[in-house]
Amino acid sequence: MQSIETWIVKINSNKRLIEKGRWVNLTFTFGIGQNDYLFEIIEGKVISTTKRTILTRSGTFKIHGEKIAWEKHWLNIPPRDYHDIFAMLAKKLIIVDGNLTPFMQNLQYFKDLIASNRQSIK
């Protein structure tokens, strides 16, 4: 598992990912165990990530999983049930909540954005 900062650099340097997310303008909440992070996205690029300390600040939707679940998701070859966020959802290893419409409208973008923290993805 890489630091959030390293991950964001990878996201923003991934030209194809940014292209796919060019219609995405929102903030979403990404939860790792006890910690929530607000990912602010403008035209597919992550403009800022803020640790969520004030509970009245939230994203349009939230994706949350335990640290161990994300660590498995980010292995180079993830085990079954951890290899995709929808597989994780089917096994109730993560939760998604909030306004899911923009999430579904850009589902592959968000899947790829989250999976991009895999070390095998340059």
Place this chain on the structure above:
Amino acid sequence: MKSINIEFEDIIGRYLNINVDDTNYRIYVEEAGQGIPLLCLHTAGSDGRQFRHILNDQKITKNFRVIAFDLPWHGKSNPPEGYELNDYKLTTNLYKKIIMSFCDNYKLNEPVIMGCSMGGRVVLHLALEHSNYFKAVIALEGSDKLEPYYDLDWLYRPDIHGGLIQSAFVSSQIAPQSPDKFRHETLWHYMQGGPGIFKGDLYFYWHDGDFDDRSGLIDTSKCPVYLLSGEYDCSCTPERTLATASRIKGAKAVIIPDIGHFPMSENPELFKSYIYPILDEILE
């Protein structure tokens, strides 16, 4: 005129018309090979292209006449006249009737039937109801019941691109080990599905086609049942396949490591190493 050598694949594609409940369906079908008919049924929301590696495999086609047709509303099989009047919803009865009508019109004699996903479900229905007709059934990613894990309404609404959401949903069902070129070919088929068709298929797969109350009645001495499922299938999981096999006395189940919900199209070479022994056993 100069002769031109064209290296065609072995697959021949044609159309035929069938009639089910006074409705005409124009069906697109591909076939290759000779011998025992091996009828292949595609997954929900896709089409017969998923079987191109089986149709083009001469180790298989030397003994089997491999046939893959597109269900109406899928691939190159148009929806019937008047389709615009209703949302598409695949029922168990319609699905079975289309398959049996196809078999009748195509003059198939004791075919083996191999279906994937919803195709893997319907072949279990057919094993029970037509055990004297089918030589064997092979259920790929097949089970007698599933638990839905997302809301189907996301698949068919004007503010979400149908092709992209379908592809994104099923991308979770492909194993990370599968070659990228085949992963994206498999997803492409989903991007091309007609509006609401994947959703309509899942009505059968997730609701109307439940069969766990009857699967135990299948007589495998009349019609052998093979179940093959991928380790990474998060829809028809290995556990669901094995539970189904436990209810069908004499069924043979194998879980394929490192593959997902689309074995024949996402990793054809790995899949073939598991399907060859089954086809050999059927030949014997």
